[in-house]
Amino acid sequence: MTMMAEPVKLIGCFGSPVVHRVEVARLKGVPYELITEDLNNKSGLLLRHNPVHQKVPVLLHGDRPAICESLVIVEYVDEAFQGPLLMPADPLARATARFWASFMDKECGESMWMALWTDGEAKAAAARETKTNLTLIEGQLPEGQRFFGGDAIGYLDIALGWIAHWMGVFEEISGARLLTEEEHPTLCRWAREYKANKTVKQCLPNRDRVIAALMPRKELYISIAKAMATQR
Template sequence: MMAGTVKLIGCFGSPFVHRAEVALRLKGVPYELIQEDIDNKSDLLLRSNPVHGGKVPVLLHGDRAVCESLVIIEYVDEAFDGPLLLPSDPHDRAVARFWAAFMYKECMEAMWIALWTNGEVQARAVREMKTNLTLLEGQLQEGKRFFGGDAIGFLDIAVGGMSHWMGVFEEIAGVRLLTEEEHPMLCRWAKEYTADETVRRCLPDRDRVVAALTPRKELYVSIANAMAAQK
């Protein structure tokens, strides 16, 4: 284990901060969570992540700063003792990284447009998102609780936002994307993931998240329409 105190700069209700927290807790790493006001960013955050305008999360390990949630997970896995988050087999590691990137690059935009636009643009995005969910669901093996087997690993953490935040956004938008009828294994996985004791400690209260994000609905609609216009 590398020496140095560990601090995590985050903010309430962020699925990306959740990723970093779960990784730290699964590895058994003590850390201090520094909650930021994203509308009034601290000098510490701006200094620690100047490239991306002070986005969270940022992991501070001694005098080192690590940014971007997926990068943080890999850093935590390599820098600290404890159960492996990425598979030990090189091919399996590559597959986990591929699907984490797929979720971020292919699914996020489709999900956003499906949630916050309307008409044929929304209908196309809904079809695309459901196809992507089917592809992701294909990575779950019968009889296994999680993507990597019977223990939570890198890919579970990477797509963990689906288990808690997708339902929040669906409620605010009034759109259903992930259903038991169409994706039963993903829904089962989501229940298993959120029921895990370590994960539960890092999940923000759902009602508080709904209350915090609902006032941003007009912003989300604006962003989604801009995304759709560029496709």
């Protein structure tokens, strides 16, 4: 039996930007079954397969040990299955893509979270930091190039892809404004092209439904930001 023939299951949930990353990896053409979790009442399946973080996404490929963490899963899918390469072929370009994906999740993700879910001077300082971080990310997209991956969507586009759909969602829920056409025209242009892609479109959840699903988690987001502030 070939690897392709083994069932692929994705433990995810509705409206998650990190689950979206794995769903977009369907650019590889890998069919999978989506198992939708209720994060307020996590299943035994999720706890068994991701005992460390107890978070989605989790990928199950045949009867192999589970693969956790969205970007790790995207890399796995890219390497384990045939289809268009998501990672750049050149080792330096691969390292650079990984660097910026990590920057998105660490430095930029943290500043964004604080800008969205804190108040007062902390919020203003984090918004300034976020805008600088977005400018740094934007600088990775050469003028005239469609995607971070070149002519086609690649690993870094997938890592950053949630900005295109979820940034506006989070802005609406929180009232913050972080990504604007005036300040980041290239990133906004990229976001439009990313969302217009046929495969991406199939994995973008309805905006109003995402807002409705995430709105009740607002207090949780605020409490996480408060805890993060004490560690800064």
